[in-house]
Amino acid sequence: MRYLDSAKNARREETKMSEPITISSLKVFIKKPKIHVVSFGCQMSFADSSEMAQSFLDKGFSSGESLETADAVVISTCTVRQHAEDRAISFIGRLRKWKKQKPHRLLVVAGCAAERLGPKLKERFPHVDLVIGAKSIESFSKIIEDVLSEKFDLASESATDFPQTPISTQGAAACDFVTIMRGCNYSCSYCIVPSVRGREKYRPVQIIIEEVISKIEAGVKEITLLGQTVNSYQSEYQGKTVKFPELLRILDETKGLKRLRFMSPHPYYVTKEMISVFRDCPTVCNYLHLPLQSGSNRILKMMRRNYTRELFMEKILMLKSELPNLVLSTDIIVGFPTETETDFDETLSLIKDFQPAWIYSFKYSPRPGTLSSTENPDDVPSAVKEERLARLNNLAREIGRKALQGKVGQTVEVLEENENFGRTRDGFKVKWKGGDKSVGEVHSVKIVDASDFLLIGEK
Numbered sequence: 001m002r003y004l005d006s007a008k009n010a011r012r013e014e015t016k017m018s019e020p021i022t023i024s025s026l027k028v029f030i031k032k033p034k035i036h037v038v039s040f041g042c043q044m045s046f047a048d049s050s051e052m053a054q055s056f057l058d059k060g061f062s063s064g065e066s067l068e069t070a071d072a073v074v075i076s077t078c079t080v081r082q083h084a085e086d087r088a089i090s091f092i093g094r095l096r097k098w099k100k101q102k103p104h105r106l107l108v109v110a111g112c113a114a115e116r117l118g119p120k121l122k123e124r125f126p127h128v129d130l131v132i133g134a135k136s137i138e139s140f141s142k143i144i145e146d147v148l149s150e151k152f153d154l155a156s157e158s159a160t161d162f163p164q165t166p167i168s169t170q171g172a173a174a175c176d177f178v179t180i181m182r183g184c185n186y187s188c189s190y191c192i193v194p195s196v197r198g199r200e201k202y203r204p205v206q207i208i209i210e211e212v213i214s215k216i217e218a219g220v221k222e223i224t225l226l227g228q229t230v231n232s233y234q235s236e237y238q239g240k241t242v243k244f245p246e247l248l249r250i251l252d253e254t255k256g257l258k259r260l261r262f263m264s265p266h267p268y269y270v271t272k273e274m275i276s277v278f279r280d281c282p283t284v285c286n287y288l289h290l291p292l293q294s295g296s297n298r299i300l301k302m303m304r305r306n307y308t309r310e311l312f313m314e315k316i317l318m319l320k321s322e323l324p325n326l327v328l329s330t331d332i333i334v335g336f337p338t339e340t341e342t343d344f345d346e347t348l349s350l351i352k353d354f355q356p357a358w359i360y361s362f363k364y365s366p367r368p369g370t371l372s373s374t375e376n377p378d379d380v381p382s383a384v385k386e387e388r389l390a391r392l393n394n395l396a397r398e399i400g401r402k403a404l405q406g407k408v409g410q411t412v413e414v415l416e417e418n419e420n421f422g423r424t425r426d427g428f429k430v431k432w433k434g435g436d437k438s439v440g441e442v443h444s445v446k447i448v449d450a451s452d453f454l455l456i457g458e459k
């Protein structure tokens with residue numbers, strides 16, 4: 001069941017978080033309790049959930065593979081689109097039984113939806129022990145301390161206060177994320193992020209370096225730097241201001257790092273200096289995700305994106321001429337309020353010029369409190385949104401297929417993420433037959449075929 005019946009209700013019911021909300025609960029002492037973390041949403045939400053898991057591990061928990069064995073569950077929520085929030089809400093509802101089975105269990109709801117819904121979440125779901133909004137993630141470790149010591153018998157180490165302490169990765173995967181900044185200083189009219197995550201906050205360079213090193217030492221080969229507008233990063237380091245391109249140059253020196261990626265950059269900060277980093281730094285992968293959102297100048301203005309289609313295309317042409325091997329992808333929202341067929345055609349025509357290898361496409365979803373939701377009715381009918389989404393996806397598939405077909409016959413470098421599966425440096429997914437299974441290794445794979453969104457290879 002949906003927690004909020006409609007966007008209108010959601011607006012009325014919205015309550016902003018200030019302090020984390022707790023309830024006192026049973027005191028049951030368990031040795032080596034298990035933590036299980038579930039993430040609903042984007043890479044930022046996933047990275048946040050890893051951090052939260054680490055706080056529990058630092059305090060003496062072990063990691064639980066399943067809900068059934070877990071003594072504590074953290075749900076990392078997202079509210080960027082209604083759909084993501086609905087999924088998290090319905091999952092929280094399903095955990096009623098889980099909590100009832102063993103009432104000592106601890107249920108923590110964190111992240112962007114927790115920030116937006118605040119105390120309403122506790123009222124609606126009394127089985128939730130703790131609600132911690134996205135703005136409090138940096139004090140997560142301190143916040144859970146009291147609740148944990150009340151409930152569990154922990155061989156506790158001193159509490160860590162992210163982001164000042166690097167996070168060590170246990171049982172590391174080949175690829176991992178490092179959050180370098182949180183929040184956003186933009187105010188795109190459809191976007192809820194600035195209100196739930198606040199303004200930009202940058203992690204110190206030294207901490208980022210240490211976290212990257214600790215992940216590499218634990219076996220990670222590829223790091224993706226995360227931030228809402230990741231390339232607006234800047235921080236003081238050794239007496240000077242380090243901006244994003246310089247941060248990439250610094251991290252590129254990390255011993256053992258094979259690949260460096262980042263998500264998501266803002267077009268405004270795509271500069272000549274950033275481009276030169278792709279050329280100079282061997283670890284920086286030749287792939288760039290650059291969100292466009294719409295190809296109509298009228299809609300871009302209503303979205304408050306601070307660029308026109310001409311300016312966006314100027315950046316794309318600069319990227320393509322300076323970096324011929326760069327692969328690009330983008331985000332598009334269809335059905336923004338007042339979007340006409342002409343506006344949508346402009347999006348399609350820009351996509352044809354732009355030729356992104358793939359597109360993350362979204363139907364506009366009015367988010368409570370955002371400018372577009374308060375100023376404009378969500379007036380593009382759902383069926384029209386669906387139809388536009390399908391046309392956009394067909395075009396994306398066509399362009400993607402061409403890019404994939406272009407790889408057939410080539411031998412590409414793939415980092416094995418799962419058995420016989422990985423990605424090329426320019427971001428294409430590859431599945432292959434043959435060769436030893438060795439997750440974390442870089443392989444040369446001959447591409448023999450391509451299906452939608454996937455290259456097929458042989459070793």
Ligand code: 5AD
Pocket residue numbers: 080081190191192291293331332333362363364365366367
């Ligand atoms: N409706 C639909 N899509 C949205 N996005 C952000 N807010 C909304 C919204 N209200 C999309 C944008 C953004 C991506 C992360 O999510 O395309 O780049």
Ligand code: SF4
Pocket residue numbers: 184185186187188191192193194228229266
């Ligand atoms: Fe949202 Fe715009 Fe900030 Fe991206 S740049 S997080 S879309 S406000």
